[in-house]
Amino acid sequence: MVKNTAFVFIKPHAVTDKTKELVKSKLEEKGITIKKEGSIEAEEIDKKMLIDKHYYAIAAKATLKKPTELPIPKDKFKDHFGVEWDDMVKEERVFNAKDACEHLGVDSKKLDALWATAKKEKKLVKFGGGxxxxxxxxxxxxxxxxxxxxxxxxxxxxxxxxxxxxxxxxWDSAACSWEDFRGQVLGPTDPADAPEGSLRGLIAKDWESLGLKAACNTGDNGVHASASPFEALAERMNWLGARMDSDPFGKVLIKAGVGKGLIKEWSLDPQVTFGALPIKKSIFDTLEDTDTDYCVALCQMIASFATEQPAKSKSSAMEKEVEKLKAEVAAYQELAKAVEAIQNYVPYAKQQKATPKAEAK
Known part of the structure; x- marks a missing residue:
């Protein structure tokens, strides 16, 4: 049985030697084995856009794509701002967040302040999640x-x-479910609500003695951990460059018939549709807090509703069947030509009788 494997990281604001010691000891105290650990520096995070890919749904609109590549609901844009989207595009007045900083000549803090002003003045519209x-x-x-x-x-x-x-x-899911790992070991997003003894609760409580520069909040809450086995795979692929076909969970998914292309697509947290009575939901949300065995079963079920047919053996069998049919068709081509010749044959005597009629006209 494949064990639960999460990707956990201490957020930049909380990276101190004391926090590292706390996180490691707390995980081991709960019977969780550290398979690998290490540091990823800002330069690499920036260059490889690791944080952008981590928060893909948000970052796609902010840094990874240009506004003209986004599915803009033009009617909603006009209703809120009173101008036509296409006109604003022509006037070069639409920007993702990254380009907006450059165009306005401001840094991230200033743009954040301008964004807050826009929100306060109700010059903000939501087109969808993130x-x-x-x-x-x-x-x-x-x-x-x-x-x-x-x-x-x-x-x-x-x-x-x-x-x-x-x-x-x-860790073994029998000893600690994924839900308990997130709720009790990690703690909820808001550290103020974290159970006593959880990582986020401890870091928030002892932030000064741990060497943090400021108290924790919902954004700077000390530590991150994957919300499901699938999300953990996506995060290992992003942050550590793991290969899905060599990752323990990835191998199980592929063996279960979930194609590599589908796994890659799902790692960006798209909306997926599945079920006899179709349900449309974020793949990450669908798999949240599931243990490995159940997560694989869900992925297998959801994949069955996707258009991709990942099983190579099925594809190969179909290709062989097509080739067999082609060969059979080719074998009948000569017979078809013979039948056509017989059908088009007109006896010589009939041709002679038909000639006077044609001349009489």
């Missing part, structure tokens, strides 16, 4: 930016000198 557009005004310039809040969030991971410290943590 998909926001805001009218940002600064020094005579008025632009439309997407997910402007992300740049400040990103800067916490890419500012010079910062880093994350990660752990690949493994």
């Amino acid at each position: 998909f926001y557009c805001g009218q940002v005004d600064y020094e005579g310039k008025s632009i439309y930016a997407f997910n402007g809040f992300f740049m400040e969030m990103r800067s916490k991971f890419v500012d010079p000198g910062v880093s994350i410290y990660y752990y690949v943590a493994e």
